[in-house]
Each structure stands twice: as structure tokens, then as C-alpha cells.
Amino acid sequence: MNRKLLLAAIGIAGFLVYLTGCSKASEDKLAGTQTCDTTNVSYSRQIVDILQNNCYSCHTGAASSSGIDLSDYSHFKVHVDNGDVVSAVTYTGNVTPMPYGLPQLPSCEVNTIVAWVHQGAQNN
Numbered sequence: 312m313n314r315k316l317l318l319a320a321i322g323i324a325g326f327l328v329y330l331t332g333c334s335k336a337s338e339d340k341l342a343g344t345q346t347c348d349t350t351n352v353s354y355s356r357q358i359v360d361i362l363q364n365n366c367y368s369c370h371t372g373a374a375s376s377s378g379i380d381l382s383d384y385s386h387f388k389v390h391v392d393n394g395d396v397v398s399a400v401t402y403t404g405n406v407t408p409m410p411y412g413l414p415q416l417p418s419c420e421v422n423t424i425v426a427w428v429h430q431g432a433q434n435n
């Protein structure tokens with residue numbers, strides 16, 4: 312009888328270890344996918360990519376939405392310097408959230424833009 316109880320206890324303990332091990336593993340996995348390196352953000356290597364994938368479809372050249380051309384550094388910088396780009400992608404302030412009519416950018420892309428602006432919004 313005692314032996315059976317002992318076996319049951321070991322079984323339960325093992326199951327608990329299995330459960331916590333499992334949730335630990337999925338936490339690690341989540342943390343891994345959420346890593347976002349925002350040190351020394353580069354306009355040419357990172358920001359242009361984000362704009363290309365999410366903004367250029369509406370904001371390049373003469374036909375730009377609301378006349379807001381983001382297609383090169385000097386044009387983009389105007390809207391960065393007046394605060395509109397950060398407000399638009401962070402959904403803060405009085406500007407229309409961007410990308411227009413689409414879900415907010417993933418947090419890593421928002422953080423990358425914000426970090427680049429805080430780092431001086433350089434043409435780097």
C-alpha cells in the first residue's frame with residue numbers, strides 16, 4: 312500500500328516537473344521571438360526596409376497621400392522632425408494612425424523607428 316502511494320506521489324511530482332518545464336520552455340521561446348535590437352539603428356539598412364514594406368505604397372512621389380512623400384531621407388525627415396511620424400506609428404497625439412487603415416506595425420518596428428529618432432534621426 313505504501314509503495315503504491317509512493318509511486319503515485321512520484322508520478323504526480325514528475326507530472327508537475329513536466330508541466331513547469333514545459334511552460335518554462337515556451338516562455339523562453341516567446342522571449343526569443345520578441346528580441347528586438349534597437350541599438351545604433353540605421354536609416355538605410357532598417358528604416359528604409361520598414362517604410363518600403365508599410366508606407367511607400369501610399370507615400371511616394373507626386374501622388375503621395377495628403378502630399379506626404381516619405382520616399383527619401385530629406386522628405387521623410389521633414390515629417391520626422393515635426394513629430395508626425397512617431398505620433399502616427401505609436402498611435403499618439405493628434406495625427407491619423409499609420410499605416411492608414413491597416414493594423415499597427417509590430418512593436419519591434421515601432422520601437423526601431425522611435426529609437427532611430429531618439430538617436431538623432433541620422434542619414435546613416
Ligand code: HEC
Binds near residue numbers: 379412
Ligand atoms: C493605405 C495608404 C497609406 C499607408 C500604407 C500609409 N499611409 Fe500615411 N497617410 C495616408 C493618408 C490617406 C493620410 C492622410 C490622413 C488624414 O489626413 O487623416 C496619411 C497621412 C500620414 C501622415 C500625416 C498624419 C497627419 O495626421 O497629419 C504621416 C506622418 C504618415 N501618413 C506617415 C505614414 C507612415 C510612417 C506610414 C508607414 C508606417 C504610412 N503613413 C502608411 C495613407 C497611408
